[in-house]
Amino acid sequence: MTPEPTIISQSADSETDKNNLKIFILGVLGIGISAISAYALSLFLQSPKFAFLLAWMCSVAVFASFILLQSVFVKGGWKLTLMIFLQGLSPAAVFYRYIYPDVSWPVVGGIIAFTLLLIASSIKGRSILSNSLNIKFSFIAKSVVPLAVAGALIFSSAAAYVFYFEKGGFSRELGLSLISKALASAEPVLHLWFPETSFGQTPEVFFENLARTQFEKISFSEASVNFSVQDFKALPKEEQEKIISEAGAKIREAVESGYGAIRDDEPVSNAAFGILERWVKDVELKLGGAFGALVAILGFLALRGIFALFHWLITLLAFLVYRFLLVTGFAAVILETRRREFVLLP
Structure with a gap:
């Protein structure tokens, strides 16, 4: 005691x-x-x-x-x-x-x-x-x-x-390092829904993996035609990859239309930093020294x-x-x- x-x-x-x-x-x-x-x-x-x-x-x-x-x-x-x-x-x-x-x-x-x-x-x-x-x-x-x-x-x-x-x-290098570390720490959460994706992948691979997960797990409807997981898996491998590539390109196009162009030779983490950097500069121009x-x-x-x-x-x-x-x-x-x-x- x-x-x-x-x-x-x-x-x-x-x-x-x-x-x-x-x-x-x-x-x-x-x-x-x-x-x-x-x-x-x-x-x-x-x-x-x-x-x-x-x-x-x-x-x-x-x-x-x-x-x-x-x-x-x-x-x-x-x-x-x-x-x-x-x-x-x-x-x-x-x-x-x-x-x-x-x-x-x-x-x-x-x-x-x-x-x-x-x-x-x-x-x-x-x-x-x-x-x-x-x-x-x-x-x-x-x-x-x-x-x-x-x-x-x-x-x-x-x-x-x-x-x-x-x-x-x-510096830009410091910002890239911070964003990369932050996204890397968030990857376990991302993998709960998209297990094959990583923020270290190139944009093309990243968006294609997003599309692949969607096709493999989620049924969806386009126009009046129902397209299921079974329908997708029944297609030849080449046809599957073509559909995934086109879907990934559409996802990327939608992202770029809202946040600006994304470079092909950099990982997604760099693209995320670029989007944040452009937003910060825009806000900084509006607010000035404040x-x-x-x-x-x-x-x-x-x-x-x-x-x-x-x-x-x-x-x-x-x-x-x-x-x-x-x-x-x-x-x-x-x-x-x-x-x-x-x-x-x-």
Whole structure:
């Protein structure tokens, strides 16, 4: 069984910081974790691999849980604010090229928003704790974690906007790679209905395989003549291939009429990227400079929705660390009166 933390009944200790060394350690760790999350983001922007994306998301989660812990442990308002302020500025050390010698105002604005939201979240958490009779960790987390995560995502969205749109970091090769990986991950779903198709095939083979699956599995009616699977299979092989080729050409013609010409010497994944690229350029011409900002905002909203699903996990991580620190004696629960308790770093 996990040992319970020692509760000092009717303690004469006031709710003030007792150990500045432990507070300093928390502050240094917070700065380090913040810088690591910014570094993971920079790696992902330069080389959008899943491993870098996962590292960034995990580091943001750990950092948000650490902000929650600091809100619980640090009592001095000015100390907490100074710690959080430095942690909010630490990404500037990683993205210094975006600030000096040429200032990128979206990144500067992102760092400012990040810092202010971190300070607001920690102060709010500390205020809730100081006005509570009991330490309700999950209740405090509901006020701290969403703001801390939102601050990190605002900065990340601003950095991505500058990298991809202002500095031209988004190349055609990068786009092709992302689309190819996305379509490759979707192929198992495609194979449920069209087992012989692949986004790596040429357009001719791809559309013919679509048509072949339709002929082999689905009965259809053309004009007033019913044509079944059995009828198709009864035809000579050469006739079957001719029908499939003509049907594939018609499917391709229908796609091209809606989305533009498709090259024969490239895989379907490249054609899909070309269609998306033309659509993006068309929208960009209509929206002008607002297009990049719109993409950044949509990216922020999408990421915020994803992280919202894991707020409970961030809270759980912080709570496990909190309990560990209590058990090891790094922190202690103090019972100020018969009713009210608080946490100190003795």
